Each structure stands twice: as C-alpha cells, then as structure tokens.
Amino acid sequence: xxxxxxFETRFAExxxxxxxxxxxxxxxxxxxxxxxxxxxxxxxxxLAGRLDLTELEVRNVISYYSxxxxxxxxxxxxQVCTNIACMLRGGEELLDHCKKxxxxxxxxxxxxxxxxxxxxxxxxxCSWAPAIQVNYDxxxxxxxxxxxxxxxxxxxxx
Amino acid sequence: MASLVxxxxxxxxxxxxxxxxxxxxxxxxxxxxxxxxQKAIAMQPDAIINEVxxxxxxxxxxAGFSAGMKWSFVPKQSAKxxxxxxxxxxxEPGTCKDRLxxxxxxxxxxxxxxxxxxxxxxxxxxxxxxxxxxxxxxxxQKAIKDAYAKGxxxxxxxxxxYDLDIHWHGGAGAYEVxxxxxxxxxxxxxxxxxxxxxxxxxxxxxxxGPTVINNAETLAAVPPIILGGxxxxxxxxxxxxxxxxxxxxxxxxxxxxxxELPMGYNLKKMIYEVGGGIPGGRELKAVxxxxxxxxxxxxxxxxxxxDFDSVAKVGSMLGSGGVTVLDDTTCxxxxxxxxxxxxxxxxxxxxxxxxxxxxxxxxxxTRFHAGAGVKKDIDNIYYLAENMLGKTFCxxxxxxxxxxxxxxxxxxxxxxxxxDGKPCPFEKAGAAEPVLA
Numbered sequence: 001x002x003x004x005x006x007f008e009t010r011f012a013e014x015x016x017x018x019x020x021x022x023x024x025x026x027x028x029x030x031x032x033x034x035x036x037x038x039x040x041x042x043x044x045x046x047l048a049g050r051l052d053l054t055e056l057e058v059r060n061v062i063s064y065y066s067x068x069x070x071x072x073x074x075x076x077x078x079q080v081c082t083n084i085a086c087m088l089r090g091g092e093e094l095l096d097h098c099k100k101x102x103x104x105x106x107x108x109x110x111x112x113x114x115x116x117x118x119x120x121x122x123x124x125x126c127s128w129a130p131a132i133q134v135n136y137d138x139x140x141x142x143x144x145x146x147x148x149x150x151x152x153x154x155x156x157x158x
Numbered sequence: 159m160a161s162l163v164x165x166x167x168x169x170x171x172x173x174x175x176x177x178x179x180x181x182x183x184x185x186x187x188x189x190x191x192x193x194x195x196q197k198a199i200a201m202q203p204d205a206i207i208n209e210v211x212x213x214x215x216x217x218x219x220x221a222g223f224s225a226g227m228k229w230s231f232v233p234k235q236s237a238k239x240x241x242x243x244x245x246x247x248x249x250e251p252g253t254c255k256d257r258l259x260x261x262x263x264x265x266x267x268x269x270x271x272x273x274x275x276x277x278x279x280x281x282x283x284x285x286x287x288x289x290x291x292x293x294x295x296x297x298x299q300k301a302i303k304d305a306y307a308k309g310x311x312x313x314x315x316x317x318x319x320y321d322l323d324i325h326w327h328g329g330a331g332a333y334e335v336x337x338x339x340x341x342x343x344x345x346x347x348x349x350x351x352x353x354x355x356x357x358x359x360x361x362x363x364x365x366x367g368p369t370v371i372n373n374a375e376t377l378a379a380v381p382p383i384i385l386g387g388x389x390x391x392x393x394x395x396x397x398x399x400x401x402x403x404x405x406x407x408x409x410x411x412x413x414x415x416x417x418e419l420p421m422g423y424n425l426k427k428m429i430y431e432v433g434g435g436i437p438g439g440r441e442l443k444a445v446x447x448x449x450x451x452x453x454x455x456x457x458x459x460x461x462x463x464x465d466f467d468s469v470a471k472v473g474s475m476l477g478s479g480g481v482t483v484l485d486d487t488t489c490x491x492x493x494x495x496x497x498x499x500x501x502x503x504x505x506x507x508x509x510x511x512x513x514x515x516x517x518x519x520x521x522x523x524t525r526f527h528a529g530a531g532v533k534k535d536i537d538n539i540y541y542l543a544e545n546m547l548g549k550t551f552c553x554x555x556x557x558x559x560x561x562x563x564x565x566x567x568x569x570x571x572x573x574x575x576x577x578d579g580k581p582c583p584f585e586k587a588g589a590a591e592p593v594l595a
Binding site for chain 2 (some may be wrong): 018020022025026029030064066067068085089123126127138140
C-alpha cells in the first residue's frame with residue numbers, strides 16, 4: 001500500500017500529537033481516502049495495522065462519518081446542501097437540476113466516473129445560501145445558471 | 159472565500175481582523191497579535207479565570223455556559239494531563255460563524271487556546287475542525303506551524319518556562335461530534351457517541367484527563383478580554399451576557415451575512431435594518447433565532463434583545479447565533495420536516511428515544527406533508543417530540559424535539575391545512591419559488 005510522501009509525513013507527525021495511536025484515525029482515514037478515492041479493504045487493512053486496531057474497529061468508525069466511503073465516488077463529488085437555510089433559497093431546486101443534468105440521483109455516480117451527486121446536510125454556508133461543495137471547494141450564492149457554470153468548469157478541468 | 163458584509167451598528171471585537179490578511183503571522187503581530195497571551199503569562203491562573211468570569215463571556219456554541227466558570231471547574235492538581243479542546247465542528251444548521259474566524263483570524267483561536275491552557279494548567283491543546291472545512295484546516299495547520307517557528311508554541315513559550323503544544327485535529331462529517339463528549343470520542347479515534355455525565359469533561363475528559371472544551375468563537379473572544387479587561391468586554395453587552403456575538407443572518411433576507419453585534423441587539427432591528435428586511439415586499443412569517451434546534455418565534459415575538467436570558471424569556475434560545483428568517487411563502491410543515499430529516503440523519507443511534515423518535519417524526523411529517531395525515535397525527539407529533547425531551551445522553555434529542563413542539567404549538571392551523579388529502583397549500587399556490595440571490 002503506497003501513499004504519497006505528504007501523507008506519510010503528516011501521518012508520522014500526527015502520531016506524535018496524541019497519547020494513543022488510535023486518536024489519529026479519523027483525520028487519517030479522510031486523508032487516505034483523498035488519495036485512494038475510497039477506503040478499500042486494502043486501505044482498511046493497512047491503516048488498522050499501522051494503528052494497532054482490528055479491521056472491524058476501523059470499519060466501525062468509517063460507517064459513522066458521512067464523508068468517509070468504502071465505495072469510489074466520481075472525480076467530482078457534487079454535494080448539494082438542502083438544509084433549512086439553503087432550502088429557503090433554492091437548494092432543492094439546485095439538487096433537482098443536478099439530478100436531471102447529470103442523470104443520477106442521491107449518492108449516484110455518472111457512468112464515465114466524472115460526477116457523483118450527494119444531498120448533504122448543513123455545510124456551514126447558511127449566510128451565502130444556496131451553497132454546494134464540489135469535493136472540498138465551496139460554491140455559494142448559487143443559481144441554476146451558476147450551477148451549470150460550476151459543472152461545466154469541472155468538465156473543462158479534465 | 160465566504161464574502162464579508164458590514165453594518166454601522168457592528169462592534170468589531172472578534173471580527174476586527176477580518177479581511178486584514180491576519181492569517182499571515184507577521185500581520186497578526188502588527189494587529190496586536192500574541193500580546194494577550196504574553197499578558198496572561200504574567201498573570202496568576204486564577205486572575206485569568208477571574209477576568210474571563212468578569213467579562214460575562216458565555217459559550218458561543220449554543221449552551222451559553224459561563225466560560226470562566228467552566229475553566230474554574232478544572233482541578234488544580236491532576237495525576238493525568240489536562241487538555242484544552244477547541245470545538246470547531248460547527249454544524250448546527252443556520253450557523254456559519256466559526257468558519258469566518260478560522261478563515262480570517264486563525265491565530266486568534268490559537269491565542270485563545272493558549273490563554274485557556276495557561277488558566278487551567280494544560281500543556282496540550284487541540285483545535286478540532288470539521289472535515290468539510292478542509293481549506294480551513296490548511297489555514298490552521300499553517301498558522302500552528304508558523305507559531306511554532308516563531309517559538310510561540312513548544313518548549314518554554316515566551317521565555318516563561320511554560321511548555322505548550324497545540325495541534326490541529328480534523329473530523330470527517332458528523333453533526334453529533336459538535337457535542338462535547340462526542341467530540342472527545344471522535345478525537346480519540348472512535349464513533350462520535352456521547353458519554354454519560356457526570357463526570358463532566360472538566361474532571362474526566364480526553365483520555366481521562368481534565369479537559370476544557372470551548373467553542374471556537376468563545377476562544378477567539380479570550381485574547382481581547384485579556385487585553386481590554388473583563389469589565390470593558392462585559393459592558394459591550396447586557397447584564398450577565400458580556401460582549402459581542404457573530405450573528406449569522408440567513409434565509410429570506412435582502413442582506414444575509416455574518417455580522418458582529420453587541421449581545422442584546424434587538425432581533426427586529428437585526429432582521430429589518432442589519433439584514434436589510436425581507437425581499438420582494440413579502441411578510442415575515444417566523445424566525446428561528448439560534449440555529450435549527452431553537453424553538454421558532456412568531457413576528458409578534460421578535461421585539462426581543464438577542465442575549466441568552468432575554469431569548470429564553472420568550473420561550474426560545476439564543477443558541478449558536480444562527481438567525482434563520484422565514485417569509486410568508488414558507489410552508490412550516492415542510493420546514494419542520496426538513497429540520498427533522500436532519501436530526502434523523504445525524505442521530506448517532508446511541509439513545510433509543512432519539513434514534514426512534516427522530517425516525518418516527520420524520521416518517522409522520524413526510525406523510526403529513528404529502529397530504530396523507532389525519533388530525534390525530536398533529537397531537538402525535540407533539541407527543542412523540544415531548545417524550546424525547548430530557549431522555550437522552552446528549553442534547554441532540556432535545557434539539558430535535560424543541561423546534562418540533564414549537565412548530566406544532568404555534569402553527570397548528572397550518573398543520574390542519576394539510577389534513578385529509580389536501581395538497582400542500584404553498585406548493586399549490588406556486589409559492590415555493592426559490593428566492594435566488
């Protein structure tokens with residue numbers, strides 16, 4: 001199992017931050033997932049070994065956190081917030097638009113693997129609603145045409 | 159990233175460095191940075207705690223507990239190491255304020271953690287940031303690195319002989335982890351399920367050691383309190399509600415945004431003057447004053463001072479400072495349903511009243527909103543919510559129950575308008591048109 005040098009440096013440093021190895025688990029899982037696309041059996045076995053945990057203990061943690069996934073998502077994970085503040089300003093319309101435009105539903109992935117779509121809970125952009133995240137990037141004060149632009153930009157960046 | 163706003167009534171204490179490039183440590187130093195911690199080093203720990211007690215600073219995460227009081231609960235002597243933990247797992251719907259502090263003034267949070275550590279005798283602090291805020295984690299990791307490079311953190315800080323380490327920690331998506339005991343579980347590498355209290359974290363916290371847990375905004379208020387004095391800070395607000403607060407104005411407003419206003423600022427003025435009023439000449443229908451878990455207020459209830467005690471008097475809570483405004487095109491049943499859908503999704507499942515209650519309430523409200531409700535469902539919704547109150551290890555059960563009970567109580571007629579196969583009156587009228595900025 002090979003991770004980037006950056007991952008290894010961060011991981012080694014993080015272990016020095018806590019009295020127990022296990023404490024590094026949650027952020028490490030997310031950084032690992034960023035590199036591998038999903039927390040596969042191989043990744044789980046690797047990290048369990050490194051942190052002196054059983055694979056079951058690691059899976060137990062993965063299933064709790066909404067950002068962690070054992071199945072690969074699209075290159076661009078479009079996360080549309082429909083929670084109260086976004087709902088009041090058109091978040092649901094944005095989600096419907098994405099569903100139609102991408103031809104996929106909640107937690108679906110396009111056949112070419114480019115996009116996946118997720119209806120998410122509050123992402124902390126309430127004063128700039130409606131808002132989405134594409135992977136980690138925030139896009140705020142959106143309208144349907146602006147949403148189209150965001151998706152088109154993703155395609156261009158291929 | 160997130161755009162900044164301003165209003166003449168703002169009193170900038172926490173937001174004074176916003177937009178000033180203070181993520182750069184040199185710039186932060188020019189703007190009074192790391193002065194408060196040096197002052198605190200020269201003070202006795204009890205004097206720091208007293209200053210914070212005098213300031214009337216109350217927890218900005220939502221509970222509104224006195225920060226100085228919380229610190230004073232930490233035992234002086236402890237066989238196990240003590241810790242300070244900054245809660246930056248901001249996820250209460252309607253709330254987006256900590257994000258701005260992390261983005262514009264990360265060193266203020268570091269400095270707040272440092273002062274809290276000096277006050278309680280901790281030598282390790284953690285700054286926990288929710289996983290979705292990756293760009294803020296990048297900013298915070300750099301800020302911590304820069305503080306170490308300057309010798310402000312690590313061994314013998316500012317030549318005081320005091321050793322202090324501060325580390326970043328990241329989440330991976332979970333509202334529940336914003337609850338203090340679940341936050342500790344998450345930091346220990348586990349599922350974020352709550353711990354039973356007592357013992358409280360100040361006595362038995364991270365890895366069994368005494369732990370102070372404060373919201374990011376609370377900690378960012380500490381350096382100005384130390385520099386300006388507790389009395390000065392207290393006077394900015396109302397009695398027992400010291401200082402200022404970052405209010406997140408959201409929903410149907412002309413000028414939504416995060417504004418720093420004195421504690422006790424009038425809610426009506428906040429909506430109509432600071433927030434620019436309601437778009438399109440529509441009427442105000444309701445306000446959720448402090449994040450999605452706080453009971454809704456009616457238009458006739460909003461002439462209220464926005465401090466913890468005044469909002470409690472009108473039957474709601476100041477909560478996390480997230481003010482969500484609903485105009486007359488909003489269907490309350492739908493709003494209640496969306497709120498419950500959130501709590502059902504976020505319930506960790508540890509306590510049965512919360513796990514089952516949120517699930518049943520979501521199902522009932524879904525059916526109800528679709529027009530398949532019957533009259534007894536209305537009382538049933540209220541009854542289900544009422545029976546979750548106070549019956550869970552953490553406040554998530556209450557957070558789901560309180561707003562639901564208020565929606566039923568204050569908007570019963572609107573629930574009745576959805577009965578017996580009637581379509582949602584708001585969708586029928588085409589009034590659910592999005593209000594796009």
